[in-house]
Amino acid sequence: MTDYRHRPNDLGACDDIGDAERLAAQQFIHGLLAHLHEDDPDRQRARVVGVMDAIRRDDAARSRRMRFPDWRLVASTAAVAMLLVTLIVAGLQTERSALALVRTSIAASAAAGDRAYEMRVTPPGGTDEDEILAGRIDARNSQHFVIDLLTPFGHRIVVGNDDDGPWAIGHDGRTQRFQDDHPRPRWLELSDTVFLLDSVDAMLERLPSQYGLELRAPESLPDGSLCDRISAVSSGPRSPDPQRIELWIDPDTRVVRRMELHWPDDGRAARRGGSGGRRRHADRGDGEYSGPLRPRRDFVRDPNRQPPGETADGTPMALAAPPDPNGLRPGDDGPPPPQFLDRPPDFRGGRLPPPRRMVFERVTVDPFPEGWFSPEIHETETGWSPEWRHRCGDGPRRPRPEP
Amino acid sequence: MLTAFLRSLVYDSAAVDDLFQETMLTAWRRLPDYDRERPFGPWLRGIASNMVLQHRRRSRTKLLSCEPAVLEALDRRFGTLELVPADSFRARAERLRTCMERLPQKLREVVELGYARGLLLREIGIALQATEEAVKKRIQRARDMLLRCLSVDASSSGEPEGTP
Numbered sequence: 058m059t060d061y062r063h064r065p066n067d068l069g070a071c072d073d074i075g076d077a078e079r080l081a082a083q084q085f086i087h088g089l090l091a092h093l094h095e096d097d098p099d100r101q102r103a104r105v106v107g108v109m110d111a112i113r114r115d116d117a118a119r120s121r122r123m124r125f126p127d128w129r130l131v132a133s134t135a136a137v138a139m140l141l142v143t144l145i146v147a148g149l150q151t152e153r154s155a156l157a158l159v160r161t162s163i164a165a166s167a168a169a170g171d172r173a174y175e176m177r178v179t180p181p182g183g184t185d186e187d188e189i190l191a192g193r194i195d196a197r198n199s200q201h202f203v204i205d206l207l208t209p210f211g212h213r214i215v216v217g218n219d220d221d222g223p224w225a226i227g228h229d230g231r232t233q234r235f236q237d238d239h240p241r242p243r244w245l246e247l248s249d250t251v252f253l254l255d256s257v258d259a260m261l262e263r264l265p266s267q268y269g270l271e272l273r274a275p276e277s278l279p280d281g282s283l284c285d286r287i288s289a290v291s292s293g294p295r296s297p298d299p300q301r302i303e304l305w306i307d308p309d310t311r312v313v314r315r316m317e318l319h320w321p322d323d324g325r326a327a328r329r330g331g332s333g334g335r336r337r338h339a340d341r342g343d344g345e346y347s348g349p350l351r352p353r354r355d356f357v358r359d360p361n362r363q364p365p366g367e368t369a370d371g372t373p374m375a376l377a378a379p380p381d382p383n384g385l386r387p388g389d390d391g392p393p394p395p396q397f398l399d400r401p402p403d404f405r406g407g408r409l410p411p412p413r414r415m416v417f418e419r420v421t422v423d424p425f426p427e428g429w430f431s432p433e434i435h436e437t438e439t440g441w442s443p444e445w446r447h448r449c450g451d452g453p454r455r456p457r458p459e460p
Numbered sequence: 461m462l463t464a465f466l467r468s469l470v471y472d473s474a475a476v477d478d479l480f481q482e483t484m485l486t487a488w489r490r491l492p493d494y495d496r497e498r499p500f501g502p503w504l505r506g507i508a509s510n511m512v513l514q515h516r517r518r519s520r521t522k523l524l525s526c527e528p529a530v531l532e533a534l535d536r537r538f539g540t541l542e543l544v545p546a547d548s549f550r551a552r553a554e555r556l557r558t559c560m561e562r563l564p565q566k567l568r569e570v571v572e573l574g575y576a577r578g579l580l581l582r583e584i585g586i587a588l589q590a591t592e593e594a595v596k597k598r599i600q601r602a603r604d605m606l607l608r609c610l611s612v613d614a615s616s617s618g619e620p621e622g623t624p
Contacts, residue, residue: 080525081533086603086610087524088468088534089553094575095473096463104463104477108484115485 155270165311559609
């Protein structure tokens with residue numbers, strides 16, 4: 058790669074006085090030559106992504122100061138328009154390297170509009186068959202998202218980000234707002250594992266700086282669509298973030314269709330009495346993807362124990378039965394309520410292991426209604442709702458109904 | 461186009477990255493003021509020129525000449541290049557590669573060492589066993605010839621010239 062520090066240093070400094078036309082001619086050719094030799098598409102793409110990040114930050118900051126909906130609409134439209142123009146100018150659509158693809162996907166996600174991803178989790182030490190449907194991520198971009206999570210013991214947790222910044226609704230239904238000096242927690246501790254609470258867009262944005270990327274052969278999803286494939290392996294010091302991330306990217310829109318987060322299984326789950334250590338399937342990141350797995354409802358170790366919020370004959374309890382102040386639910390025999398962690402978990406020496414895998418898979422949704430990314434709209438629905446019975450039960454899945 | 465324009469004013473690649481971002485962010489903020497009846501390129505280059513001048517005031521980064529007359533002449537040259545029919549600015553700039561192949565061996569050599577391999581004049585001099593002054597003269601002659609080649613290339617295909 059070219060060493061960017063050097064340049065033929067023959068041209069005059071700024072204070073030189075000379076024939077302006079002659080100097081301009083020399084500098085014009087110099088600029089073209091330097092551009093041709095140094096500004097490869099990866100570098101151009103990095104600039105575009107940097108600009109988009111700066112615009113998003115600026116947009117968010119100004120939205121907080123100026124709360125006029127029309128202004129926000131104009132600003133968002135302008136940002137998207139500029140993105141498209143820049144993408145075309147930079148000729149991004151032709152590049153195939155892994156880093157280029159990820160950066161293009163980041164830029165494309167920012168302009169993709171409303172999307173949703175189902176979140177499925179394989180518990181620590183579990184196998185593919187133990188995977189459960191755990192929640193859904195609704196996203197407009199990295200600054201506007203909602204993660205709606207139902208824990209295996211029936212506690213509902215919602216976190217999100219809107220124009221006013223990050224927020225979270227805890228298991229007790231209380232809403233918290235977070236600021237820069239008190240950021241939103243990224244981790245949620247359950248009774249036997251710790252969940253990562255990040256949006257797909259946020260994880261995607263971490264890849265270029267924190268992961269080594271590899272472009273793999275395109276792979277089909279179960280619906281037959283062929284996707285570009287990226288494998289990302291953590292390149293930094295050991296952190297609680299996933300050790301490996303697998304991506305399926307739509308070749309036309311460049312938006313992520315499926316993302317898998319993998320943590321290494323160090324066998325602690327097996328020592329704790331889980332099913333750890335068993336690996337009935339080959340490492341899925343290295344094999345053919347065989348389609349979404351049938352979701353299970355919970356991590357239950359006693360198969361006769363009914364899910365919380367449900368009576369013994371399988372009918373749902375009334376919605377007016379939220380968790381009590383201690384986080385316990387009717388019929389619940391006392392699992393500890395989920396807790397946000399103020400600091401990253403220590404999976405090496407901590408008492409709880411990470412999940413084996415988290416999967417985010419894109420599902421079809423209608424555009425989200427006004428205010429969807431603010432907490433108020435999500436505060437009304439607590440606990441184990443009929444909607445969740447559709448989403449987590451055996452019945453057909455359906456998009457979230459409009460409020 | 462914006463990157464090439466910035467590179468014609470600033471040596472340091474990191475500064476080019478910063479200035480590119482500042483220019484685009486400023487353009488986005490001022491988008492409501494942009495007169496759509498007028499061409500976008502000169503408007504953007506105007507913002508970039510102001511950014512470069514501000515950068516000059518607040519940092520010690522070595523810049524190329526950015527006297528007002530030079531900035532004006534540069535803007536005209538980039539404006540003319542924009543008129544050359546092609547799918548993208550990159551495609552227009554790629555014409556320069558064809559012109560480089562037509563350079564005499566001695567001149568092509570210094571351009572390749574200076575731009576493709578990123579050597580300083582002194583290092584090129586050592587590599588070619590020539591004085592620094594001789595290398596400087598060769599590189600300037602090479603640029604002059606490239607400029608003429610771009611102009612001829614454009615005009616011979618019935619397109620606007622690359623020079624004003």
